[in-house]
Amino acid sequence: MDCHTSTAGKTAVPVTEKTVTIALAGQPNMGKSTLFNLLTGLNQHVGNWPGKTIEHREGYFEHNAIHYCLVDLPGTYSLSANSPEEVIAREYILRERPDMVVAVVSAANLERSLYLVSELICLPAPLVVALNMMDVAEQEGLHLEADVLQAALGVPVIPMTATRAAGIRELLQEVERGLKGERHLVPHLPEIRCDHREALEEVVGYIEGHVPPPYPTDWAAMKLLEGDAEMTQRIRAGLPADCWEAAHGVLEKHEDAYLAIASGRYDWIGRMIRAAVTHPRIGQISLTDRLDRWATHPILGLFILAGILGLVFWLTFTLGAPMQEWLVASIVAPLGAAAAGLLAGAPAWVNGMVVDGIIGGVGSVLTFLPIMAIFFASFGLLEDVGYMARAAYVMDNIMHLMGLHGKSFLPLFLGFGCNVPSVMGTRVIESAPARLLTILVAPLVPCTARMAVVAFMAPAFFGAQATLVSWGLILLSMIVLVGLGTLLNRVIFKGERSAFIMEMPLYHLPNARTIGILVWQRSLSFVKKAGTIILAMSVGIWVLSVLPGGSLETSILARLGQIVAPVGKWMGMDWRLTVALLTSFLAKENSIATLGVLFGGGENVGLAQTLADAYSPAAALSFLTVSLLFIPCAATVAVIRQETGSWRWTLVNIALLLVISVAIGAAVYALASGIGL
Amino acid sequence: MQTITPTLPLAELKPGEHARLIDISGGKGIACRLSSLGFTPGVDIEMTQNYGYGPLVVTVRGTRIALGRREARNTMVQRDLE
Numbered sequence: 001m002d003c004h005t006s007t008a009g010k011t012a013v014p015v016t017e018k019t020v021t022i023a024l025a026g027q028p029n030m031g032k033s034t035l036f037n038l039l040t041g042l043n044q045h046v047g048n049w050p051g052k053t054i055e056h057r058e059g060y061f062e063h064n065a066i067h068y069c070l071v072d073l074p075g076t077y078s079l080s081a082n083s084p085e086e087v088i089a090r091e092y093i094l095r096e097r098p099d100m101v102v103a104v105v106s107a108a109n110l111e112r113s114l115y116l117v118s119e120l121i122c123l124p125a126p127l128v129v130a131l132n133m134m135d136v137a138e139q140e141g142l143h144l145e146a147d148v149l150q151a152a153l154g155v156p157v158i159p160m161t162a163t164r165a166a167g168i169r170e171l172l173q174e175v176e177r178g179l180k181g182e183r184h185l186v187p188h189l190p191e192i193r194c195d196h197r198e199a200l201e202e203v204v205g206y207i208e209g210h211v212p213p214p215y216p217t218d219w220a221a222m223k224l225l226e227g228d229a230e231m232t233q234r235i236r237a238g239l240p241a242d243c244w245e246a247a248h249g250v251l252e253k254h255e256d257a258y259l260a261i262a263s264g265r266y267d268w269i270g271r272m273i274r275a276a277v278t279h280p281r282i283g284q285i286s287l288t289d290r291l292d293r294w295a296t297h298p299i300l301g302l303f304i305l306a307g308i309l310g311l312v313f314w315l316t317f318t319l320g321a322p323m324q325e326w327l328v329a330s331i332v333a334p335l336g337a338a339a340a341g342l343l344a345g346a347p348a349w350v351n352g353m354v355v356d357g358i359i360g361g362v363g364s365v366l367t368f369l370p371i372m373a374i375f376f377a378s379f380g381l382l383e384d385v386g387y388m389a390r391a392a393y394v395m396d397n398i399m400h401l402m403g404l405h406g407k408s409f410l411p412l413f414l415g416f417g418c419n420v421p422s423v424m425g426t427r428v429i430e431s432a433p434a435r436l437l438t439i440l441v442a443p444l445v446p447c448t449a450r451m452a453v454v455a456f457m458a459p460a461f462f463g464a465q466a467t468l469v470s471w472g473l474i475l476l477s478m479i480v481l482v483g484l485g486t487l488l489n490r491v492i493f494k495g496e497r498s499a500f501i502m503e504m505p506l507y508h509l510p511n512a513r514t515i516g517i518l519v520w521q522r523s524l525s526f527v528k529k530a531g532t533i534i535l536a537m538s539v540g541i542w543v544l545s546v547l548p549g550g551s552l553e554t555s556i557l558a559r560l561g562q563i564v565a566p567v568g569k570w571m572g573m574d575w576r577l578t579v580a581l582l583t584s585f586l587a588k589e590n591s592i593a594t595l596g597v598l599f600g601g602g603e604n605v606g607l608a609q610t611l612a613d614a615y616s617p618a619a620a621l622s623f624l625t626v627s628l629l630f631i632p633c634a635a636t637v638a639v640i641r642q643e644t645g646s647w648r649w650t651l652v653n654i655a656l657l658l659v660i661s662v663a664i665g666a667a668v669y670a671l672a673s674g675i676g677l
Numbered sequence: 678m679q680t681i682t683p684t685l686p687l688a689e690l691k692p693g694e695h696a697r698l699i700d701i702s703g704g705k706g707i708a709c710r711l712s713s714l715g716f717t718p719g720v721d722i723e724m725t726q727n728y729g730y731g732p733l734v735v736t737v738r739g740t741r742i743a744l745g746r747r748e749a750r751n752t753m754v755q756r757d758l759e
Contacts, residue, residue, distance in 0.1 A: 078713035082706070111738040112715055224750060258705075262712035266720075266738075288741070289725075298728050393743050396732040405745055406732065497706045500745030503712070504734055 019067040020179060022092060023125075024342030026104030027116050028075040028504040029386075031132045035104055035162040036072045037517045046521060053643050054425060063172050067181075071098065079119040080223075081230040081432055092124050094214045100175055101125045107137035107144050107159070107508070109274055110646040111266075118168040118190045118265040121155060122219055127187070129157045130171055135164065136508060140286070148506050149276035163511050193260040199250055200225055212238045225257040281308050281415050288506045289554035292390065296504075300393035308387070312378045313416070316448065317455065320371030324452075327370070332363040349383070349546070356533065356597075357542030364589045365530050369523060370645060371448045375417035376522045380515040386505040388413075394499055402485030403493060404429075405500035408438040412481075415445030419636040420529065421522055422447075431498035437488055439644055441652050443632035444481040446474055450587035450628050456592055460608035461620040469621070477628050480660060529635050541586050545597075553598075557582070571626055571665035572673065581626060588633050618672035626665035631657045682756055688733065688749035690724040696720055696754035703751030711752075714742060722754060 026032035035043075040059025049056040057072040073092060074085035079230035081087050091100060103120050105113035120127055131146055150157040156174045160167025177183055184478075192200050205222040211220045212234060223231035224247065236244055294300055336359045343351040382388050388410055407429055415422030422442045429435040446454075454473060458466035544557040561568075561579035568578035576598045580591040593606075599610050611620070631654045632640065642651045684699050692699075699722045701708040715738035716722075724742055726734040734743050 077710075080709060080713060082713070109739055112740045115713060115715070227709070258709055259718055263717040263719075266715065266717050292726065292734075296734065298731050389743070393734070395734055396743075396745065397730075406743070497747070499703075499710070499748050500732060500743065501707070501710060501748060502743045503714075504741040504743050507739075511733050553749055596738060 015023075019069050019097070020100070020175075021069045021071060022175065023071045023073050023096075023098040024104065024399070025073045025089060025101055025116065025120055026075060027077050027113050029073075030104045030106045031110075031162045032072070032075055032104045032114055034511055034514050034675045035130065035132065035160075036070060037513055038162055038165055038168065039068075040070055040118065041502070042517070042520065044517075044521075046525075049302040052084060052088065052164065053424075053645070054088060055427070062386065064176060066176070076116065078115060079123075080226060081228045087230055088121075090097045090123070091318045093120070093125050097214075098125060100128060100178055102128050102161075102171070102175070104130045104132050106133045108133045108140055110144070110277060111269055114269045115265060117153070118153075118268055121153070121187050122189055122216075122222070122265045124216060127155050127172055128171070129153065129155055129177060130162075130167075131540050132162050133156050134159050134166070135161045136506070145278075147278050149272060150185070152272045154185045156183060156185065160329075163509075185639060190265045192225070192257075193264040193267070196225065196254055196257050196260040199254045199257060203247050204251045206243045206250070207235055207239060210239045211235060212585075222261065224251060225254060226253070226261055227251075227258050232246050236428055242502075243654075251265055271493055278602075286506070288386075290503075291507055295387070295390040296393050298394065300398070303391065305391050308391075308414075309413075312382075313451075315378060316371055316375045316417075317451070320374045320448075321452075321455070323370035324367045327367040332359060332367060335359055335363065340661060346376060347610065352546060353539060353542055356545075357539045359536070360593060362530050362535050362538050365589075366527065368449055368452070368589070368647050371452070372526060373416050373519055373523050374521045375448060376421075378513060378565040379414060380518040381510050384515055386507045388505050389502060392502060393504065398482070400497075401482055402411065402437065402441070403453055403489035403497050404434050404438060404485065405498060405499070407502060407530045408434060411438060412442060412445050413440050415447060418447050418526065419445065419632060420526070420639050423636060423639045426643065429498075430534065432610075433493050435483055436644060436649065437485060437493055439640060440488060440649070440656070441481050441639075443653070443657060444477055444484065444629065446477050446628045449633070452589050453592055453627050454624050455622060456608060456622060457611065461615075461617045469624075473624055476625065476664075480629060480664065484656070484660065508675045529638075538586060541583055541590075545583075567662060570669070571622045571662065572616070573623055573626075573665075574670040577615070577619070581630060584627060584633070585631060586634055588627070591627060616673070616677065618669055618677040621672050621677065622665045622669035623669045624659045629657065629661035631661070631665055678716050680705070681690070686750045687722065687724075687735070687744075687752040687754045690722075690727065690754065690756070692724050692727055693756045694724050695759065696724075700750050701743075701755045702719055703748065705748050707748060711734055714736045715740065716752070721757075 024032060024036055034300040036057065036059060040061050043061060044057055047056050048054060054074055059070045059072070061068050061070065071092065073089040076083065076089050079086050079090040090172045092098070100122070101120060103117050105117060117127075117129060122571045131144070131149070137144060144159070146157045146159040156178065158167055158171045158174050160171060161297070200221055201207030203224055204217060207221060207224070208217055211217045215231070215234070220231060220235055224235060239247070295304055339359055340351060340355050343354055382391070391413065392406035392409050394420050395409035399405055399408050408426070411422045411430060414425045421440055422445060423439055426435050426442065429438055454470050458469050461467045505537045541557070544560075547556055549555065557579055558575065561575040561582060564582075565575040565578055568575065573581070576595065579598065580594040583594040584591040595611065596607050599607060599614075602651070637650060639652065640653055641647060644650060687696070690696055696714055698718055700718070701711055701716060720737060724733070724737040725736045730746065732743050733746050733749055734741055
């Protein structure tokens with residue numbers, strides 16, 4: 001996506017001719033986001049790369065009267081076609097021709113992080129290296145000379161510590177100097193290992209003159225030798241048959257050339273580092289090693305993870321639940337009353353739609369914002385200190401039961417907050433089948449809204465055993481999740497497995513700004529959803545709940561409930577509980593609101609007790625079970641459609657969860673009534 | 678005196694042991710991904726954590742990388758003898 005064209009209509013930022021576009025490149029865990037957030041603050045636009053479900057962030061800032069558009073390229077280890085992210089990053093640089101590319105590398109991990117630079121330096125765009133994390137390098141006892149590295153690379157190198165905003169001014173100065181053409185460094189390019197040099201020249205000879213723009217011939221030849229499927233296809237399409245035959249012959253003979261190329265790049269890196277780094281002997285056991293002795297232990301690690309999870313829940317509900325109640329009592333309820341008063345003269349349907357439909361639906365969903373914000377902040381904190389990679393690591397064994405690997409645990413964990421970011425978070429999974437499978441089981445993670453329903457009803461029915469019942473229900477959800485995943489993996493995905501390769505970053509102090517912006521963006525997208533899809537659905541459900549007669553008892557919704565009531569009976573539920581369950585499709589906690597309306601309580605404090613008098617504990621247990629396992633809410637369905645790109649899989653997912661929840665609900669009811677609950 | 682050291686799967690290294698990378702099998706896609714992370718022939722690999730089952734952690738070029746056991750079984754190395 002091009003800054004100049006794409007942003008013109010979408011954002012308030014004036015994009016003038018003078019806007020300079022800078023692409024920010026870097027491997028994961030290099031502090032790229034910290035730098036991006038530091039430069040652009042909240043002046044960001046988050047979307048998707050066109051046609052892809054990969055996050056595209058761009059931000060704007062001004063410095064010395066120059067307007068900058070900063071494009072955050074996906075964090076990638078290289079620019080091969082190993083993943084769609086890598087293709088996006090290189091296509092952007094080659095096609096959109098940013099005025100400058102800033103490569104973020106870590107001073108504490110120079111060898112690995114220069115690998116991306118060894119690829120970027122070969123692309124036809126001016127490059128500046130931001131040598132980040134100087135503070136971490138210092139702590140580890142590493143001594144780096146940025147100017148020596150600069151001389152060796154032939155590319156400007158700016159030392160900085162983004163978490164402390166150190167070196168930012170120098171970086172922008174350097175960018176400006178580069179824009180004005182005041183830099184006359186000649187980059188020193190890496191070379192392929194000598195045993196494949198001839199092959200490279202041969203390939204160049206065959207494809208010369210046939211390489212489609214914007215790809216440089218040498219670069220394209222290198223990618224062919226690397227066995228890059230994407231580039232091979234592009235080049236082949238533009239090549240006369242005999243040239244392709246000849247080139248193909250060379251490529252087949254040098255099938256392992258990618259190793260020679262990678263080795264050549266690392267040799268080049270080795271030369272750069274020998275010049276710039278004085279590497280002291282590392283004798284001491286680092287903090288990371290010490291923490292990992294516990295955190296990544298196969299058994300202890302699981303207990304630590306469970307402990308951290310418990311703490312996050314406890315924090316979320318202890319802090320969040322009172323805030324939610326406060327929002328309901330002091331904002332949503334008075335707002336509803338005020339709206340009812342204001343609309344007293346309006347037709348009754350307008351009044352009903354605004355008060356019950358919009359304020360009742362959207363308003364009650366929005367009251368979950370504090371709970372979610374606390375959860376997202378906890379998650380962001382764990383991610384930022386580097387713990388989430390450990391969580392993924394210790395969960396790898398369990399995820400293997402489903403043919404998934406540890407990385408799939410990360411989006412699922414996020415699902416405890418809300419399933420919507422969870423489904424979107426599956427983007428971290430490289431393999432498409434593994435990603436789809438993760439999406440299909442993701443709605444089984446009980447989100448905060450569902451937990452709120454449990455927290456509301458369990459105490460009235462189960463008294464002192466409420467906590468036990470709640471944990472039991474969570475455990476049941478997890479068992480069903482693993483069971484469904486295992487089954488789907490066997491039946492649909494035929495036991496396919498993807499490779500588990502994941503960097504374990506060093507633990508480091510969290511950055512409040514990074515976490516803050518993360519929470520802000522997740523909350524913002526939730527509020528946006530509340531304002532669009534949830535709003536539309538609220539009104540829709542409200543219409544169904546009043547037509548044709550004007551009262552819920554005789555409405556289409558109630559009739560629908562009565563039609564499916566026989567199914568509800570298997571689960572020990574009458575039509576009211578069934579309707580409550582149906583309305584939970586709009587938003588999970590709606591079932592409580594619906595029961596409130598059906599029992600005429602409205603904001604009645606005693607609703608939980610009323611319910612406890614009306615239903616047996618067995619029915620309540622079955623209702624809560626089904627609530628946890630039921631079809632995903634409307635917002636989640638929308639993102640499942642968006643992320644899978646397929647209505648078929650979306651409907652399969654809904655059908656699966658419907659069948660599972662009804663079957664397990666019926667079983668729980670039979671079992672619970674059997675033991676006399 | 679030079680001893681001939683046999684190649685063995687990376688998964689069999691004990692924590693703290695070093696070895697040199699010989700070959701990665703199990704598909705070019707994986708080999709390619711690993712090579713860009715620094716797993717090139719001849720590179721020194723240190724086993725950081727290995728409990729004999731489940732995933733393991735190695736240190737390559739100063740970076741800790743978690744690998745699935747299957748990936749570690751498909752990676753052949755040669756132990757350093759000193």
